[in-house]
Amino acid sequence: MDTSVYHTLNNFAFDHPWVGDIAKFFAQDVVFILIGGLALLWLLRTSRGRLLDDRSQVAIFAGALAVILGLLIVQGIGHLWDRPRPFVALHHFHKLIPHPADASFPSDHVTGSAALAFALILFGRVRLGLATLVVALLIGVARVMVGIHWPTDILGAIGVGALAAIVVALPRAPVARLARWCSAIYDRAWLGLAGVLRGQATR
Numbered sequence: 001m002d003t004s005v006y007h008t009l010n011n012f013a014f015d016h017p018w019v020g021d022i023a024k025f026f027a028q029d030v031v032f033i034l035i036g037g038l039a040l041l042w043l044l045r046t047s048r049g050r051l052l053d054d055r056s057q058v059a060i061f062a063g064a065l066a067v068i069l070g071l072l073i074v075q076g077i078g079h080l081w082d083r084p085r086p087f088v089a090l091h092h093f094h095k096l097i098p099h100p101a102d103a104s105f106p107s108d109h110v111t112g113s114a115a116l117a118f119a120l121i122l123f124g125r126v127r128l129g130l131a132t133l134v135v136a137l138l139i140g141v142a143r144v145m146v147g148i149h150w151p152t153d154i155l156g157a158i159g160v161g162a163l164a165a166i167v168v169a170l171p172r173a174p175v176a177r178l179a180r181w182c183s184a185i186y187d188r189a190w191l192g193l194a195g196v197l198r199g200q201a202t203r
Helices: 002-015 017-028 030-043 054-080 108-122 126-145 151-169 172-201
Strands: none
Touching: 002 017, 002 126, 002 151, 017 030, 017 126, 030 054, 030 108, 030 126, 054 108, 054 126, 054 151, 054 172, 108 126, 108 151, 126 151, 151 172
16 A cells, blocks of 8 residues: 555656656755744744744744654654665655655654644644644655655654654643743843844944
8 A cells, every 4th residue: 555655646746747846845845944934933023022922932932842852753763663765665666856765764854844733733823733734744745756755654754743742742831931931031132132233233
């Protein structure tokens, strides 16, 4: 079943170049746009203060912790089980993007995006979390389409991402306090930098 689904998606992307181009974009770039965009929203401040409300600040911070934890779990699994990638194990494949022949299970791209999605949901940003989960699924499908992952690598990554988010959400109150503390420190640093820049501008 794993091989059959892999060939179906991989051949479809190869036979339809425009699909392959979209798959390449999702497989390589979207996870960085997703995580980087949310990180930027957390970091940016205006003259009126934060762009996001307190609940969103906490949820994104928790998502960042879940991403880190999920990727650490992926590294551990990769050391325990060096599953060959499809382009190593199969004779027939279409490798649409360059990728090293490292451990295939689970996908780190999908683990990170799924961990972020589930953390957002668990910390009260359900709509944003569900939208992020859809993006995570599209990233997973794309990485099968471009020939570098098995479908079960994607399912495993979603499971690891969910586990990481749950672990982060269990100490919910301490995580929220840590998020607010980090945000407050960053606020003070931002105000200090803004004051220095204003002082230099008036000279």
